[in-house]
Every structure is written in C-alpha cells, then in structure tokens.
Amino acid sequence: MTSVELSQVKKSFGTVDVIKGVDLAIKDGEFVVFVGPSGCGKSTLLRLIAGLEDITAGTLKIGGEVVNEVPPSKRGIAMVFQSYALYPHMSVYNNMAFGMKLAKASKDEIDKRVKAAADILQLTPYLHRLPRALSGGQRQRVAIGRAICRNPEVFLFDEPLSNLDAALRVATRIEIAKLHESMPDTTMIYVTHDQVEAMTLADRIVVLNAGRIEQVGSPMDLYLHPDNLFVARFMGSPAMNTVPCTIDSGGGTPVVTPLGGKPVGVEIDIPDSARGQKGTFGVRPEDLTLTDAGNAIFTGTIQIVEKLGEVTLIYVDCGTANEPVLAKLDGIANLKKGETVHLGAPTRALHVFDAEGKAYRRRD
C-alpha cells in the first residue's frame, strides 16, 4: 500500500498562501507528474509530500497513514533533486550507502544494494570516484541510484533533468521511464515544467496554477479535453490559439464566430441557453492548415515565418485582438511575410470555452 492522498492540503509561508487547498489521490504504483508555470507551487507540493516543509493545514496520507508529523526519513520516500545534492566529499559508493549506514544496515546488505543500483544505472566503473569527477548526467544517475538504494515506496523527482543538456535529458528521461517499468510497485511523483517530460512519462498529469489544481488526467486527456483555458493554453507547444468569440447557436448544431474569423460549426456540447453569449474559441496551431477562402476560419497576412525544417510556424494577423494566430504547418512551407493566407481546421479539432474560461465538453 503506497498510495499518496492529499486532502485540503494548504501551505503558507508567513502571510503568503502558496498551496491553497489541494485534493489529490495518487494510486499505488502510479507515475504522476506535476506541471505548471514557475511559482505555481508544484515544487512546494512535492516538498510537502517529502516532509521537507510542514503542512499548514489538511492531511497527507502515504500508504493510508497520516504522515503530517512524520519525519522525511520515516515516510518511505526517496527524492532526487534538481541540483543532484550529492555529498561532495564522499565517493559515489558512499553517497549511495549514506542512508543505509545511518540506518545501521549490515555491510553485506549495503554492498549488495549499492552494487545492484550501480548496475541498473551503469555506474559500476565510477563507484570510487568523487562527484566532482563525474559529468552532469552521471551525477544525476548517482542521485537516482542513491534514491533507489533507499528502496522507497514513493519516489520523488524535483525537476531532475533541468540541469542536463538536451541530449542527456532525452537519454535520462528514457532511463527514468525504464526505472518506472522495473519498479512497478513504486509510486513516482515527478515535478517538471517540461511538457515533453510530462507527456512521455506520466500515467497522470496534475496541472497546477497559483497553488491550485487546474486539472488531473492522462496526458492525452489533458491534450484533447482540457477543462479550462489555462490547461488548454498550458498543454501543447506552441500554445493553443485562443480568440474571443460569440456563441451563435447551441444544441445539436452549435456554431460560434471567433473575433476576426468566420462563423464555424463545432462538434462540442454547447447548451442552447448559451446562445448569444461571449466565450473563447480555441484551436491548436498544429490543427490549422492552409485552405481556400471558402473553408477558412481565419484570413490574414503573415507577420513572421519561422522555418524549423520539420515544421513551419507562421504568425498571421487576422484582426483577432492582440495576438496573431499561430499555425504550425507540416514540412517547409513556401510562404513569405506579407502574403495573405486562409487558415482552416477540422471541426472536431476545435475548442470552445465559456465566459469563465471553462471548457464546453467536446464530442469524441
């Protein structure tokens, strides 16, 4: 039993409320990723679970037991820090053995576990080196190895890949995914601001904003059915185009008119009562394609063209409030600044949010 349950967990530093009441149930063996913008409280939430910060209000249960007052070392957790936090004066071996030595484990037991962890992470040749003689990726592997040695029931990662360069990040990400597969009973909680990490690693993603949970769901769930504007704009890169719109009709054949665009039918459950109300129309850049004037939602002149080889990003001024509409076109599109283009999208790819930013449910 290594579920983690938070109910109405709050945290304040002085008068500043950082976590404003979080309810979350993490199942046994689940890989949960916390994402959110800087300062949203995702790291604080992880530190509350680790016991590095005291919980101001609410209860935290690990494995069914309330652990609000239990010291970190007794919670059955292990944590991997962004900055590795290795003990600089100890060899890799001693770094990994430190916790067990404190717990007065036998020499054989320590040796066995350190060797096993080193084996998994290919650290065996470096066991007697000091951290300063290792590369960044190796250091982070040592940090992960140290956590494995604790044989934790809950594994906590605090932005573990942020200090690595791009190539190492991908490699280490895959290693973490493998690690999760090899330890199916271990619950993992992972904090990141990197969407790719979140999408690829998570069983479920928790999107946090300003100390509150915006939405919890599987990666595809969040991508396809964002609950609200914040999640819609946060998940996906580049961010979803959101344009104020008027709801022309609801019910069976809902139609909305985005600002600067033409009326468009959507496959979304919009109640008839919403007719005539203001809302927000959303469409992901990758769903927009070049089309003819008849099928276009937006028409405008290109402001910027960014060719990335794999895709071409165009910023089109369609008279939609402040931001230009961004479209992500496949391949190398032969377009120039100043050209007029027509952008369209399949009707099932569109999103509509009500005046409060809450999403109308899309039909699948």
Next chain:
Amino acid sequence: MAIAGSRKSSGITNHVLVAIIVILWTVPTFGLFVSSLRDKDQLSVSGWWTALTTTESNNTGRAPPPSEQVERDGSFVLAGNLFAEGGSGTVVSFGTRVQNPNEFQAGQTGDIGDGVSLTVNADGSFEMVSPVAFEGSRGQRIFYRAGMPPRFTLDNYREVLASAGIGQSFVNSLTVTIPATIIPILIAAYAAYALAWMKFPGRALLLSLVVGLLVVPLQMSLIPLLKLYNDIGTLFGVDAKTYVGIWIAHTGFGLPLAIYLLRNYIAGLPREIMESARIDGASDFDIFVRIVLPLSLPALASFSIFQFLWVWNDLRVAIVFLGAQNDQLVLTARLVNLLGSRGSNWEILTASAFITILVPLVVFLSLQRFLIRGLLAGSVKG
C-alpha cells in the same frame, strides 16, 4: 576586446600588488633570519644586507713591551701578531694614533717618529724596528682597521634557548595557544550550524547579538573580565592566574568572529545537501558531523589560522591573565622583558624574534592547503 584588455591590465595590477606585498613581508623576515644567524660582533657593526661581505672595524692592539726586544743587524726589533690575543680577519690599514688608523696601508712600512718604523702585514703580523733600544715598560699601541670575513653561527639560538628563557616561554606560548584555538573553533562550529540551519525561536536575535559582540573592544572588557574571573575563582578556591583562565578569555574574545564567519560559510552550503541527508535519515548531529564539518574545512582552517596567530601574538591578554614567573611567561612577554634587559644585544633579540615567528609560519604553511577553493565542486549543478 575592451573586456579582454581591462582584464589583462587588472591582471598586471594584481601581479604588481602581490609582488609588493610579498616583498614587503619577505624582506624584513629574511633580514631578521639572516641577522639572527650572524656573529654578534659583526651584527653590531653592520646591517644584515652586508652579511656576505667582509666587515671592516677599527681595533686596537699593543706591541709587546720593550723588555721583549731583540737585537738584529744593529737594530732593535719588537715583533708579534695583532690577532694573537683573539680576533681574526685581515688588516687593511694601521696607525699609531687613535684618530687615524688609516695612516699606513697594510704591508707598508711606516715611520712613526724617533726613527722607529712599523710594518704591519695583512695577516696581522707586525714588526717594529728602531735604531736605538726601546725603553719603557709598556708596549706601543697600534690602531688598525681589520676586515672580518662573514661568519654565521647558531650560537645565538643556543644562548637564547638555553639561558634567555625563550625555550620555556615557547612551551608556555604553545600551552596557551593550542587550547585557545581549538576550544573556540569547536564551540563556534556547533553554534554556527545551529544558527544557520536549525529553526528555533530567537535565532535572529542570537545572531544579531553575536554580530553586536564583534565590536566590543578588548581593552574595555579586559579588566572587568579579570575581576569577574577572579571573583568566581575565589569562590571555588582557584588561583587567579592560570592557563584555564587565559583559555577562557581567549575563547570568549574569539567566539563572536568565529561564529559569525563560520555561520556565513555554513549558511552558504547548498540547502539540497542537508535536505537530501535528512531524507536519508540523518539527524541534525549526523548532518553536522558527517556533512557540514567536512565541507567546512576551509572555513575552519582559515579561522584556526586567524585565531592561532592572534593568540600567539597576543600580549595584552597574556600579561593580564598570566603571571610573570618563568613557567607562565609567554614569548611575547618574554620578548618585551628582553628588550628592556638586553636591548643592546641584537643577536639575542633577533634570534628570539625569529623563534617567535617560526610557529605562525609553520601553522600558516601547513594549513594553507585547506584554503584552496572548490571543495564543493561536484555536489550541485556543475
């Protein structure tokens, strides 16, 4: 380019500054060392920078009395050696009047009146020749200028260590200094960890108190402290002037700076390391002993050097808290005494002074390797 240029010029400035500091420090030390090894006669007449050249000095010798004259070829001769009664070197010039020892060059034959001629050779041998017999009971005085070859000796150190009491004082100084360095470091390290990483009410107040104590002048608190110590001592029947007393005094005077410096250093250690250790199950004591202490070695070493030097060179606290008898007189106090009683014996003073600075030198050179930076390399993002 501009940046590169300014960096280069500041590099040169740095080098020049360092060179000046090194010269300012090294030259007097070296001079002291050379002086302490020189012959005391040479030391009193010329500076240490002439130590490798011949020293010239004016001396007086006396020819044998007329009773020892010999007759040779119809002349009367008195012969001898100026260095026969001690002294060495080479005669440069000579004369018979005290005002003018440079009247004749060595090897020359000089007429010294009454038909008497005097020849003095460089090796000191001389011959006085007179056509008539010498009369009188005392020999003629010969003033000469002699050059002494450089001479180095350990005699000064032998004398200083054995008879001037420096040896005993050296031991006394060590007796004061070693505990007075270790005790405050130990206390300060614990306090610094607590002030940096443990949460308890009044922590900020305590810290500001420590900072406040930094500026208490020693002169102001010395006598009240002594009185307090004596009163408490009397209560328990302890002697007024003991080593324990001075240890406590030095500990007290050293603690504010020690706590302040160490706290700042320890507070700068990465938080994640402590948190990681806490998750690994370490108590505050474990963290302190196994992580903070090893990582703070540079700070501990540099403060030990400060404290050691300060206590070793201290005179005020020592003369207030220790007695003047032989078994309590520290080196600095002994030097002061020597300056008074044997102020003209340069060979004693230089040798004593060099013995005094020897220990700080050794301490600094042996601990300076801890001062290198980068002990933290590899712990956090690198």
